[in-house]
Amino acid sequence: MKVAVDAMGGDHAPGEVVQGALDAARELGVEVILVGPPEVVEAELRRRRPRPPGVEVAPAAEVISPHDPPVQAVRQKRDSSLVVGMRLVREGRADAFLSAGPTGALLAAGIFVLGRLEGVDRPAYGTLLPTRSGRPVLVLDVGANVDNRPEHLVQFGIMGSVYAEAVLGRPRPSVALLANGTEAEKGNAVTRAAYQGLSQAPEVNFRGYIEARDLPEGQVDVVVCDGFVGNVVLKLYEGLGLTLFGMVRDALTSTFRARLGALLARPALVSLRRRLDWEEVGGAPLLGVAAPVIKCHGASRARAVASGLRVVHEFVSRGAVERMRARLSAAPRN
Amino acid sequence: MKVAVDAMGGDHAPGEVVQGALDAARELGVEVILVGPPEVVEAELRRRRPRPPGVEVAPAAEVISPHDPPVQAVRQKRDSSLVVGMRLVREGRADAFLSAGPTGALLAAGIFVLGRLEGVDRPAYGTLLPTRSGRPVLVLDVGANVDNRPEHLVQFGIMGSVYAEAVLGRPRPSVALLANGTEAEKGNAVTRAAYQGLSQAPEVNFRGYIEARDLPEGQVDVVVCDGFVGNVVLKLYEGLGLTLFGMVRDALTSTFRARLGALLARPALVSLRRRLDWEEVGGAPLLGVAAPVIKCHGASRARAVASGLRVVHEFVSRGAVERMRARLSAAPRN
Numbered sequence: 324m325k326v327a328v329d330a331m332g333g334d335h336a337p338g339e340v341v342q343g344a345l346d347a348a349r350e351l352g353v354e355v356i357l358v359g360p361p362e363v364v365e366a367e368l369r370r371r372r373p374r375p376p377g378v379e380v381a382p383a384a385e386v387i388s389p390h391d392p393p394v395q396a397v398r399q400k401r402d403s404s405l406v407v408g409m410r411l412v413r414e415g416r417a418d419a420f421l422s423a424g425p426t427g428a429l430l431a432a433g434i435f436v437l438g439r440l441e442g443v444d445r446p447a448y449g450t451l452l453p454t455r456s457g458r459p460v461l462v463l464d465v466g467a468n469v470d471n472r473p474e475h476l477v478q479f480g481i482m483g484s485v486y487a488e489a490v491l492g493r494p495r496p497s498v499a500l501l502a503n504g505t506e507a508e509k510g511n512a513v514t515r516a517a518y519q520g521l522s523q524a525p526e527v528n529f530r531g532y533i534e535a536r537d538l539p540e541g542q543v544d545v546v547v548c549d550g551f552v553g554n555v556v557l558k559l560y561e562g563l564g565l566t567l568f569g570m571v572r573d574a575l576t577s578t579f580r581a582r583l584g585a586l587l588a589r590p591a592l593v594s595l596r597r598r599l600d601w602e603e604v605g606g607a608p609l610l611g612v613a614a615p616v617i618k619c620h621g622a623s624r625a626r627a628v629a630s631g632l633r634v635v636h637e638f639v640s641r642g643a644v645e646r647m648r649a650r651l652s653a654a655p656r657n
Numbered sequence: 658m659k660v661a662v663d664a665m666g667g668d669h670a671p672g673e674v675v676q677g678a679l680d681a682a683r684e685l686g687v688e689v690i691l692v693g694p695p696e697v698v699e700a701e702l703r704r705r706r707p708r709p710p711g712v713e714v715a716p717a718a719e720v721i722s723p724h725d726p727p728v729q730a731v732r733q734k735r736d737s738s739l740v741v742g743m744r745l746v747r748e749g750r751a752d753a754f755l756s757a758g759p760t761g762a763l764l765a766a767g768i769f770v771l772g773r774l775e776g777v778d779r780p781a782y783g784t785l786l787p788t789r790s791g792r793p794v795l796v797l798d799v800g801a802n803v804d805n806r807p808e809h810l811v812q813f814g815i816m817g818s819v820y821a822e823a824v825l826g827r828p829r830p831s832v833a834l835l836a837n838g839t840e841a842e843k844g845n846a847v848t849r850a851a852y853q854g855l856s857q858a859p860e861v862n863f864r865g866y867i868e869a870r871d872l873p874e875g876q877v878d879v880v881v882c883d884g885f886v887g888n889v890v891l892k893l894y895e896g897l898g899l900t901l902f903g904m905v906r907d908a909l910t911s912t913f914r915a916r917l918g919a920l921l922a923r924p925a926l927v928s929l930r931r932r933l934d935w936e937e938v939g940g941a942p943l944l945g946v947a948a949p950v951i952k953c954h955g956a957s958r959a960r961a962v963a964s965g966l967r968v969v970h971e972f973v974s975r976g977a978v979e980r981m982r983a984r985l986s987a988a989p990r991n
Contacts, residue, residue, distance in 0.1 A: 455900045469846075501889065503803065503885055535890075535892040535896060536893065536896035551837055556869075558837075559872060559890060559894070561870055563898070564897070566789045567898065570929055571926070574922070580921050587914050587918030588914070591911050591914075591915035592908055
């Protein structure tokens with residue numbers, strides 16, 4: 324298996340990205356093509372000798388920044404690490420692409436360079452959110468789109484279902500639609516039509532609506548929503564998690580007695596913190612394009628990049644894209 | 658000041674509601690009209706003697722349950738505590754109405770019985786979410802609507818702004834629009850149009866978009882969103898708060914050492930728990946109808962009802978509805 328890695332994407336590129344890629348290459352035995360300006364990437368590799376077998380460099384002179392307008396950047400910066408990496412996959416020189424670069428540009432490159440799977444109107448970003456049950460929940464779309472139509476949500480349900488089964492190893496994964504109540508008459512115009520569509524989608528174990536309140540309990544495998552709503556969920560999850568931990572920390576250092584207690588409870592709290600850590604969970608799959616693409620958090624350090632490559636490894640070796648293609652072509656079109 | 662209280666609304670009615678109303682009557686000196694079947698309410702009052710001055714009972718034989726279809730229930734159960742209470746306000750026999758009854762029915766009764774303020778297409782429920790800064794943020798709409806149009810969101814911004822200033826005592830309150838990014842080109846079709854409208858709304862201190870990530874930090878006074886999205890935010894806030902506290906509790910009882918630490922840290926954690934407690938924050942205002950209406954959580958006990966009546970007291974005494982009426986009539990209509 325050969326994975327193209329955008330060596331220049333993310334806040335801590337290229338150093339942390341290269342480090343994470345090398346760690347994963349050693350651990351998983353995958354071959355890695357680091358995409359970026361050769362002198363820059365080679366310098367990072369020299370700093371991290373010895374180079375594991377199967378690590379190559381593919382030249383790309385430009386970088387797409389989070390400030391570039393995504394579609395325009397992808398069209399104009401044809402020699403950027405992000406576009407070149409995607410092209411390696413299209414040309415069959417790599418099996419998958421991983422990038423911590425800008426979300427919008429990665430989506431645009433996925434659509435323009437790789438193309439969409441047949442039966443997919445809009446690709447979606449999925450993300451795994453930690454839950455109390457210990458089984459992360461796959462939420463999609465979390466930001467590839469705004470203003471989704473009902474048929475998009477149905478496609479998200481099919482893709483999420485395949486991903487959960489193939490990559491997360493959940494047999495007959497349960498799929499729910501996010502809404503403002505659990506009764507079938509709840510929801511808005513889009514979710515009500517998507518409810519009908521998902522009820523009839525073949526091989527989707529559809530459980531109806533789920534309320535946001537129940538999301539952190541982890542009782543379903545896949546939660547489907549519009550990209551605008553999913554983005555709010557993802558960011559509130561991150562923000563509230565950080566804020567609540569911060570408040571617990573403030574409370575635990577507020578008095579001498581509390582500080583003493585915190586010292587004793589520290590190992591237990593650290594282990595909890597780790598369970599909730601997005602760096603452990605790995606990257607967000609871009610679903611609906613013609614090959615496996617994983618987006619890592621822009622703030623990713625080596626550990627998160629390596630974790631993302633573990634996800635890529637499953638994504639490729641389980642043949643998830645082919646299974647999605649088959650399932651989507653079996654679904655009735657609108 | 659005279660407040661009509663739905664004695665039969667909520668999971669713990671009538672006992673806890675009557676208790677909370679009596680507590681608030683004593684504390685705030687407000688007069689309270691308890692609405693419900695007289696024999697039931699009088700029995701609760703007898704159990705809680707002596708009766709404070711200014712506590713009356715208004716008869717209503719029926720009860721609207723959360724399982725009743727809201728609009729139909731309000732139309733048919735004209736002698737329900739919820740409809741009768743609202744009618745007491747319309748007839749000027751009470752200054753405000755408080756209910757822990759069903760959200761949808763309370764909204765419908767507010768619209769049909771009290772009527773909307775001029776310039777309001779859709780009333781909205783606001784809610785105060787606890788934040789790290791200690792200043793709760795007012796979010797609206799959190800569930801009166803789904804599928805809002807841009808002009809609704811602009812009206813929410815105006816109403817929220819007046820409420821934050823008048824009732825929460827925030828001078829020149831900052832108002833932000835919830836979206837999937839902070840740049841003006843982010844958002845969906847509805848928020849982008851609402852962004853324009855709010856930029857031009859007179860006397861709204863509009864700060865542009867806010868991401869859900871930043872909501873728990875409490876840096877703005879009012880956050881405006883579609884009722885579907887707001888409901889997701891409200892419920893995820895509740896659910897994630899509960900789940901994270903549960904996980905912290907699990908962690909703190911997982912080992913002997915952690916249990917010992919937790920014992921020492923307990924007072925600090927209890928005080929934090931209280932800061933995050935919705936029962937302390939009070940009820941959710943229904944904004945955009947012609948008089949002050951407060952919705953308490955369906956699970957409210959006496960403490961939450963009393964807390965809701967404290968909010969009613971401010972809502973009425975600050976003349977917030979009159980100030981909203983004036984501000985809305987000054988706003989340009991679409």
